[in-house]
Amino acid sequence: MSVTRRQVLWTGAVACVAGLRAVSAAEPIHRNGQSHLKLSLAAYSFHRHLPQNWPAGRKKTGTMTLLEFIDFCAEQNLDAAELTSYYFPAEVTPDFLRQIRERCFRLGLDISGTAIGNDFCKPAGEALDAEKALTRKWIDYAAELGAPVIRIFAGNVPKGDTEAAALDRCVAAIDEAVGYAATKGVVLALENHGGVTATPEQLLGIVKRVAPSPYFGVNFDSGNFRTADPYAALEMIAPYAMNAQVKVTVSPNGGKKEEADLTRIITMLRTAHYRGYVTLEYEEEQEPREAIPPLIKKLREIIAG
Template sequence: MQPTTRRDFLRNTALTVSGSLLAARTAWAIPAIGRTRPSHLKLSLAAYSYRQLLQGNEPKMDLFDFVNLAADQGLDGVELTSYYFPADVTTEYLHRIKQHAFVLGLDISGTSVGNNFCVPDGPARDKQMELVRTWVDRAAELDAPVIRIFAGTVAKGDDEAKAVERAIDGIKASLPYAAERGVSLALENHGGITATPGQLLKLVKAVDAPNFGVNLDTGNFHGEDPYADLAELAPYAVNVQVKTEISRKGQKKEEADLAKVIDILRTARYSGYVVLEYEAAEDPMKAVPRHIKTLRNLIDAR
């Protein structure tokens, strides 16, 4: 049996979409996610928000402490960012952290992998492919529905077009195994060959699978109008990471208009997790609860 593509999925379920999405389908090689129901947003928090406390030779907290902090703030879920797991991750550890979150009323909204699919064939690429496969297995054990992945970086002197093709091939090769384990892969807009909507869509157009989409990071577009860029990609989002700052081309960072971000997601009928990934300079112990309260009010306003 041939694997189901997103086109097949949407056609078979006979989804009806708005005129704007129909126009977008004409322009794009694969259809945007054909959501027809009102947006349903859930609030999560990325462990990366507390990176200063979670990393180093003597970290001040671990992922269990992070989950406790999230529960204290009345969240719906947590992103257990892969960088802060112990070096010797075991299935028993994954089950313990999953159970810890569960009894505190938290979903594990997702996890991440710091992969690089731009590297050429050889042992280094094999290592990257195995890294993604490993985190697919771990996500499955955690019952995490999505992993945010990266396209990778173009090495100095490498041909960018070839690197893009290698990134596409890496994503395509990883998706069937992820589907077997019940995990979706979400490609993040993260600079380099995914720095602009056009660059990211070039990769997205080339991949057609129901368990693939965009991890929309609201702080990672730096063009003239980052909000317009976010609106262009929102129909493809399967996970959203919210930053509290944005950077326009040639300008200093400014405070993000979180109300506008939430409105963009609702207009696109995005349903799923809105994950705060705090990166600003203020102490996260003080700033994160304030931003969580703002996002909660915006989400619950309807």
């Protein structure tokens, strides 16, 4: 397909979903019913064991396969697995996607979502175009897998650039990506992941600039704010959460890690009437096979309580 034809089809796809944009991501998300939480585990929790196939500069071999990670999730009696994109083969084939989907279904696991390492603040031109193409590719993969949501990043201000200019590019790129994601029935959730989303004000500033869409919202990450009071920051973004992940530590003011108050984190999600998956993303030094089972047990008890 020629670039010109691809651009025409892309523009048309975005235009076709304009009528779907009836829900504003700039407003807290309204959900019927009481808060309902289910447990998932992010493949990133096994980043030391899984082979990393992209980005190119971070490639490494592994001692665990993505299918074995799915088996581990089933052994923990989880509701779902989050299949982080880094651990898929460098060349993702339809056969591999079908194999993953079949394994999850056979084991009674949902695919709660996936995640990509995009940077929409990159300079306009080839660099930014590559980030957009990456995002569209993974939207297609998510749709094939039946993954309802993709965690996306905003990015970092390039050296010599201004935050205002970087944000303009970022917002425009998110708008494009959300338009395409809507045609595939995939939600994009913007994570508080440092850079231009380092504070709740920065994150929500971007969210409020993106064109309203039911296919866009916030990915609530309990461990990523490095503000003076991470819990207060999390309370600000919880009402906008389309997806949620928890970590077992927080770092006030970017300092030494402290044990996270998981009960407080779950309570704020309940208060925000969040319904959906709570995905554990384990990043600590202990062997994940040993550390994760008691953490899952603890989260289950908190959610049940």
